[in-house]
Amino acid sequence: MAEFLTIAEASRRIAARDLSPVELLNTCLARIDAVDAQLNSFVTLTRERAVAEAKAAEAEIMAGRYRGPLHGIPYNLKDIYETRGIRTTGQSKTLADYVPAADSDAQERLSAAGAVLLGKAATWEFAHGGPSWDVLFPPCRNPWNLERDPAGSSSGSGASIAAGMVLGSMGSDTGGSIRGPAAANGIAGLKPSYGRVSRRGVLPNCFSHDHAGPMAWSSEDLAILMKVVAGFDPADPGSVDLPVPDYTKALTGEVKGLTIGVPWRWLEEEAPPSAPTRAALDAALEVFRAMGATIRPVELPKLRAYEDAKKIIAMAELYTIHGPELRQRPELFGASLRYRIIAGGLIRAEDYIQAMRLRTELARAMQAVFTEVDLMMLPAGEPAKKLQPQPPDSLFTKVGYTTAFNVSGNPALALCMGFDTEGMPFSLQIVGRLFDEATVLRAGDAYEKATPWRQKRPALVS
Secondary structure (H helix, E strand, O other), rough: OOHOOOOOHHHHHHHHHOOHHHHHHHHHHHHHHHHHHOOOOOEEEOOOOOOOHHHHHHHHHHOOOOOOOOOEEEEEEOOEOOOEEEOOOOOOHHHHOOOOOOOOHHHHHHHOOOOEEEEEEOOOOOOOEOOOOOOOOOOEEEOOOOOOOOOOOHHHHHHHOOOOOOOOOEEEOOOOOOOOHHHHHHOOEEEEEOOOEEOOOOOOOOOOOEEEEEEEOHHHHHHHHHHHHHHOOOOOOOOOOOOOOOOOOOOOOOOOOEEEOHHHHHHHHHOOOOHHHHHHHHHHHHHHHHHHHHHOOOOOOHHHHHHHHHHHHHHHHHHHHHHHHHOOOOHHHHHHHHHHHHHHHOOOOOHHHHHHHHHHHHHEEEHHHHHHOOOOEEEEOOOOEOOOOOOHHHHHHHOOOOOOOHHHOOOOEEEEEOOOOOOOOOEEEEEOOEEEEEOHHHHHHHHHHHHHHHHHOOOOOO
């Protein structure tokens, strides 16, 4: 059944002319029509454009002009990625009628690879305020349980992939907004190294911590997407000019000889996970140990220090981006984002500069650990809880496992590591050296092939 194909499976069949891009697209459209009214994962569906692109892809492939493994593959974009001629709203009433004149870098690259754009996916307002019921669209829901939170801010990307409506998506991650939804929806999501994937044409949240990255069902799918979307872009001041490897060639299925560090002090003293999540992590580490990896503890600065540095910087930068509009049209912002923008106006220049200095120290400490280990592993978070409004200050008070790697800039992957007693996914986070996404994806792929978790999908009823 084409409904739940991965990118890797679909691309192999398309290349062999065993599957038509039009047939694959029609399956995705039928799935959207059947279940997305329950999920609200799409905010804009580009049905006619997708049909035209799928037909064009099929004609090119039949004529012998196959572009590569994304040719004919349906995907969507988080609705902060600008798309020429297609509304890009950021889920905000302030951009209700915004139609960009140019594509984002990621959209340019995906289009050039022959992928089929199916539309724009739900997000939190400007990838920051949410979940909210007072913004342009209703919040997305979790396909594993409609009463649960799909997490944010790449909510629609995570839900639409898990539910089989698209095969891949592009999200963004400033403190966990790729990895959180990947975890909550039981998929794979990669926050690449800072500067590896261009953010040109992506509505900003926090210039110094924003990362653009892919989301899909498996690590193998992420490797295929990364080969296309990664690369230097002189129009992004944070972009780094480094060669882009063929990530799929790194997927050997082997982790023997790798040294994996675990920040046990974070997990046992500062922010202990629940007993079921700890058990799932222990079981995942045993899988790696059985495959020949070495597990050892690592020492890092306090988790709270990473959180505090990031939040001071992020609040100040958020205010510089949205403060002018907030002062002119405050009624168009949702309450959650409005509160968080205002908080940034209270940050002094001294606070911001000291937080940036602390960030440098924390990032150096992280890189020092990676001279001793190849990877680091810890949970991505807890299984999804009930979808309900959150106090706006929760963004400032909660401590999580993802933000530290936005501060340090290291690549971090979230992927499914089992299910709890209520059927909600657990998620493992795999972190690597700067610009070593290849080893991170290699470990994720090996783990997925050694475990049965990729065989289970949400049981949504039409």
